[in-house]
Amino acid sequence: MAMASSVVQTPIARKISTNAVIRTVLANGPISRADIAKLTGLSKQTISDVVRDLQDDGWLKPAGQTDGRPGRNAITYEINARAGLAASIDLGDTRIAAVICDLLGNVVAEINVLTDPRGGTHLINQFSDLLAELALAAETTTDRLRLVVLGSPGVLDPATGHINVAPNIPGIDAIDLRQLFSDRMGMAVIVENDVNLAAQGEKWRGHGVESSNFAFVALGTGIGMGIIANGALLRGARGSAGEIAYLPIGGDAFDPGGFTLGTFECAVGSEAMLRRYTGFGGRNASTVTDLFAAFNAGETSAVAAIEETARLAAVAIAAIGATLDPEMVIIGGSIGARPELVDAIRRFLPRCTPYPPRIEISRFGNRASLMGGVGIAVERMHDDLFGVKLRDV
Known part of the structure; x- marks a missing residue:
């Protein structure tokens, strides 16, 4: 009886043990109970009890068996992802x-x-x-x-x-x-x-995994920016940090017409790109996808429209760099994920800022x-x- 009581855990101790087991399986699984015990420092009896309870409750499941080691093979466990x-x-x-x-x-x-x-x-x-x-x-x-x-x-x-x-x-x-x-x-x-x-998606599994200071700029129908500063999301006093659609770039900042969509968005959003293309004499594109196809076909009006959009985006990124000093700027969105535009932005950046930040295209494209x-x-x-x-x- 004395031996049994020595391994009985209080509810708080059991919660700590469960936390340690789950943490270890998440980081190292599939993993055996013996290896969990080695990594956590918990007793084999405690590990057996916790793993049994987690398996009974559906959180862990057997993954296979250890092999290539001396002695008997042991069952390995992993998170039951569908739980x-x-x-x-x-x-x-x-x-x-x-x-x-x-x-x-x-x-x-x-x-x-x-x-x-x-x-x-x-x-x-x-x-x-x-x-x-x-x-x-x-x-x-x-x-x-x-x-x-x-x-x-x-x-x-x-x-x-x-x-x-x-x-x-x-x-x-x-x-x-x-x-x-x-x-x-x-x-x-x-x-x-x-x-x-x-x-936050880029911070989780994208280009920002190893970075504590970067900005994500979305270019598409609308324009926006998310900021990771010193490892945390920067929101601002009213939750509007990163609302770069309202940057006074690309138009008359004193025109109240820009107060709704934003001066910068009115200059570089998808509608602005198509308007610019038409203004340059283009007649073959009614969507941004068409516009990029015309660009890749070498159509002069399409090249001019995308170059001008990239020039304005580079100015905005220069302003972001001067304000936030990010390690990199990740660009995404339906337009921002296009390498044709990003390549042009990279060319313009050194011409408008002495310290151009590194530019990456989102690993997730428009799924970030x-x-x-x-x-x-x-x-x-x-x-x-x-x-x-x-x-x-």
Whole structure:
């Protein structure tokens, strides 16, 4: 009896032991109980008890057996990734992308559709329908999702989750999007600015993994920036840090017409690029995709339009460099991920700043916000379920 009591743990001690086991399996799995004991310093009896409980509860599963070592083979264990599922939604001006991910950040189902142009509460219905469709594809049900991370354009109030400025999506600033969506789904909903999510996606598994100071610039229908400063997301006093659409570049900063979409966005967004192309005499492109095709075919008007867009973007990046001193600027979005534009920006940068930051194209292309949402969802699941912060693993 005395021997049995010596390994009985208090609830707090068991929580600490469980945390240590999960942390070790996340960082090193598949892994045997003996190796977990070596890495954690916990007794073999404690490890056996914790692993058994985690397996019974569905969080760990056998992965195989050790081999090539002296003595008997031992069972190795890994996280049962399907035991925790969450969703990430990227609300765009024209399209919505959504995924269901598991505990390890694997995407198990994905969908991409046109955004409901009516906006407002119609978006709640669309999100709900999309998640039901995704759950079916993932062979699960929406009630098994633990949370949803929603990336949205606009200025987000970090305290309330309210979207204050989103000129390209009607009615979204007139509703409590987070509360309505959470009530509809019956689960926690995290709302974040889409470009902030993209920056966090790069920090999670992109170019920013090893960097504590970088900026993510999204160039597409709209323009935005997410900032990682000293390892953390920089929000600003009102949640509007990085709203570079309003930089006084590319137009008359005193024209109040630029107060809605922003002076810089009006100069380099997709509509501006097409307007510039037409102004230079172009007649063969009605979309930005057409414009890049014309550029690659050597059409003079297309080359001029993209060069001028790159020149203005370089000025903005020079201003960002002078203000934030980032180690690098990662460019993404439907336009920003195009190497034709980024190559031109790289050529212009040394001509407008003595210290041009390194420029990288997002590893995720126009899926950076979506992947940022996955990263946030996975971290929240690990924290809620196991008390483990991903960044500590």
